[in-house]
Amino acid sequence: MSDAIAKTPEGKLSDAAIRRRMLTEFWFYFSQNKGAVVGLVVFILMVIIALTATLIAPHDPTMQYRDALLLPPVWQEGGRAEFLLGTDPVGRDMLSRLIYGSQYSLFIGIVVVSIALVGGIVIGLIAGFFGGWIDMVIMRVMDIILAFPSLLLALVLVAILGPGLTNAMIAIAIVYQPHFARLTRAAVMGEQKRDYVSAARVAGAGNLRLMFRTILPNCLAPLIVQATLSFSSAVLDAAALGFLGMGAQPPAAEWGTMLAEAREFIQRAWWVVTFPGLAILISVLAINLMGDGLRDALDPKLKRS
Amino acid sequence: MFRFILSKLLYLIPTFLGITIIAFSFPRLLAGDPVLLMAGERGVTPERHAELSAQLGFDRSLPVQYLEFLGRLLHGDFGNSLVTKKPVLTEFLALFPATLELGFVAIVIATLIGVPVGVLAAIKRGSWFDQISMTSALVGFSMPIFWWGLLLIIFFSGFLGWTPVSGRISLMYYFPNVTGFMLIDSLLSGQKGAFASALSHLILPSVVLATIPLAVIARQTRSAMLEVMGEDYVRTARAKGMPQRRVIGVHALRNAMIPVITTIGLQIGVLMAGAILTETIFSWPGIGKWMIDSISRRDYPVVQSGLLLTAAMVMIVNLLVDLTYGLINPRIRNK
Amino acid sequence: MAMLNIRNLTVRFATATGSFTAVDGIDVHVDSREVLAIVGESGSGKSVSMLAVMGLLPDTATITADEMTYDGRDLLHLSGPERRKLIGREITMIFQEPIASLNPSFTVGFQIEEVLRINLGMTKAQARARALELFKAVGIPAPEEKLNAYPHQMSGGQCQRVMIAMAIASKPRLLIADEPTTALDVTIQKQILDLLMDLQEEYGMALILITHDMGVVAETADRVVVQYKGKKMEEADVLSLFEAPQHPYTRALLSALPENATGDRLPTVSDFFQSEAAR
């Protein structure tokens, strides 16, 4: 596509103009997908809520109101206006905890994806670029990691590192990283045969420069799609670890941890179970909707149909 | 075909060795003294420590330790549980049928619903059925299944009182363990109501476990069908005047199933991860619950060997899926 | 009255960027036992117009016509079962890419026997025997063996012979061949064309032959339709077309024939348009 732009009669377009045009085209295809737009809006809302949690949360998320244990939501008999979504078994405001919980989810998603993405790209570039036995060994190791059920491996890693949010995030990132490595490697191998890479080589570009400046920008699309998928899976897996007592530890207002604490009250107080799970579902769904839209917009094969 | 099977088997060997290396490294990575952790003792005298170390083989050089570890595995010695003192392999084999039954029923549910839904959505692309089913599939794909399980318990067990909350069968029934599969054993026992009890225990956990694979299979089937229906040979089938049912059910479906089978195979790993959560919620006595309990009880020999056995199991199932793939794809079959 | 009669056929595709007209008001008619050639460059809507006749276009296509009849029967408003009585029995079609046109998951024997069993109601054994005859008739070497072969185990030429065997299995009255030789080796091309012409005579079928190649037209066709950018440029019987092409585009096509080459390179259609414009 950039070839076509370069050849237009107006002469050379500036980089900024090319970028603007690509962005316009991207937005055209992305916005064709209504679900993706809804997902994007929900995700932006989630970011705003997380950033302004201290301002919009009506209560301190760890404050225990002794006089308000297991209060139902306001619209139900016995609910109180100051606790819109009710309170948990030790009298903490559900709404405030849910609002603060969005910070955890976003933070987990960003950290996990960043670690997995950077690690996977570096490993994949090395494997794809050098090939030979280096490639073989690296890809074997990736296969082995993928042979384990992801949650099980993450659990065992947490058992090694000790329970806690940081270790849970590291564990999940390690488990996800092979996907990025594989994608990068495949893209590098495909791109390496193209003319522009040979041209850059002939022009005397060093290996490192070649890897990061020339090849990487051309395999971004599948990486972005995978990153979105990993973001939502990370939110799910971190919540699962929290639920199993291996992730964020109480009294953290992490949604999975909240569910674990609420488990014994499922028959008595539906709201302590329903809301945190709903929050997880909505945020994961929003990100996955966005992911579908991104894939449509970035995948040139699907674009034509 | 023979070459295909052989290459798949050869391919497994390094992966399997890698898995043993990871399992072997596990206790040595733990924070703390691996000897004491693996022996489940603490505050021992130096003599006792040396004795344990020799007993567990920690006193030799690492390569020797690894070879010994492999040797023990080959003899079926996977260590003993610190809690029950029983061999880990015995426990694994006793619990595995429960997980297998749950996983099998889940994947059957996911396939039997997911494939037809995906096919129908593809045929009626853009219709309300397509939109509703694909939206549901995305919701299912995004589902925190531990929460989904709790919701189903609240509704079906709590509110309606239809299904039991935990276990594999009501304690009322007792019958010999023949196949390890409760559904079959209860039928074989001939006791009235036993099968119904087993089924009612199985239904919610398997629905929960099936949720994500179902969503993935439905989405994958739809996109595979859409792709195949644009192929020249489907046009040929139409040009030959074949009825619509046959064009879709024979010519398109057979080819669309090739990537779908791969997807179904990939769900085995997803299923194992899901089993940990599902078994925890429903107190289902299987491998998943066993692993998570062992981790929280610091029963490290179980964690070490359980990890190994589970990964090996996933690998073997994946191999079987690969072979099935080879069987239905004539390009591979006729090599 | 002609066997196949098409007046003012228009096909539009709905695409992401709007509506695209692939065929724009085309008239075609074919008599029984006649060989009609449709020529035109790539993208001129030759395939699309014939796929419209067969009812094989995707849902994104809108087809309109003042008339589209076969033996007086309206092809535009056929129900599924009614259409299947004609398509695959009285009217059949073979395509440009023989290997991709056969289903990779089934043996070619299965794919031809299916036609015999379902369209002609033969039993398995009858279908097997007839399939063997057909394979012999289209010149497939080692026909018994090849019945059990998968498409990927056969050459492009053999696959096209299988396609032809399937197309003549029900003794159709009209066979549409959409560039049946384009994807094949030059040496095979002639054999396949000869086979088609022989079968046309033997079975007394009408044949619509879509092609790029004016040389092929000269050898095979009774009548020619020249198509360009979805429109019909010219229609004539072969002799008059070659002797006195009416339309500049036709002249351009003819001058691109190797026999008419002047100088050291083959002229192209656009060369011709330029010289035409310069006049």
Ligand SMILES: Nc1ncnc2c1ncn2[C@@H]1O[C@H](COP(=O)(O)OP(=O)(O)OP(=O)(O)O)[C@@H](O)[C@H]1O
């Ligand atoms: N399903 C479709 N959707 C959109 N446009 C299409 C579709 N099928 C064909 N077209 C367009 O219709 C036009 C005519 O296509 P057609 O296949 O009839 O050309 P042709 O004359 O057969 O060319 P060729 O000689 O290359 O086979 C082309 O521009 C093509 O891009």
Ligand SMILES: [Mg+2]
């Ligand atoms: Mg064509």
